[in-house]
Amino acid sequence: MEDQVENSEPRTFASVLRAQQSMVFSIAYHFLRDRSAAEEVAQDVFLQLHRRFDDLKSDMHISFWLRKVASHRSIDYARKRKLQPSVGLDDAPPPSVDDQPRDHFLHRRLQSLIGSLPEKPRMVMVLRYQEDLMPEEIASLLDMPVRTVKSHLQRSLAMMREKIDRSMGDVR
């Protein structure tokens, strides 16, 4: 279920910010693997939203717009800063109570593998698995053909499966 601003209260910039900050920040964070860079991108996205808030008529339109701008801004940011995806100690997610050590290790490894993908396939993976979007929706957000999105997904998954299988084999 996608985050939406409650319909009972009138939509304001502050209410949209509160409801959507996690989504926008996470797209940038999972793509850039850098917390402060992700906050910078997310802030830029929301300031751009603030400038044209009155043009966006519905919550769905706002969500689509935020995902699109967050994706493109993150890619632009990575290109400008030549940011190398890396997982710093500060970026390590705090282990939750339910996390099994094996899952925690696996998740870190998966995040690292996604971070090592080229820009477009990396964003495709983030939108597919963070935002639960279908290839058609991703294609529309990233302005690319659906078959390219599917191809990025298949190749990225195959590469990740192979590397995970290999590293599991090394552990065993």
Next chain:
Amino acid sequence: MMDDFEQQIKAALAKKEPSPFFEARVLGAAKRQARDRRASARMWWASAIAAALLVTTGSAWQYEREAHEQAAGREAKARLELALKITSVKLQKISQKVEGI
């Protein structure tokens, strides 16, 4: 339909929260941005009004100058015509006198 591996990727890419001050920081920046935009809009209007006044004043001055020059030209033409008329009358009189001799 996602398999177990894809479910693990989904879990690894679970949404995260920005820092606790993020919301306040963005709201503050948005307020500053709105204030700056209002200030630059006011500046734009002031510049536009000043430019319009300058153009209007310049045009009025130009029109005034042209009207003045035209009036001066008309006056000079009238004087010249008068001078020519006087000269013509005098020449005619001289011519009559010469014919009378």
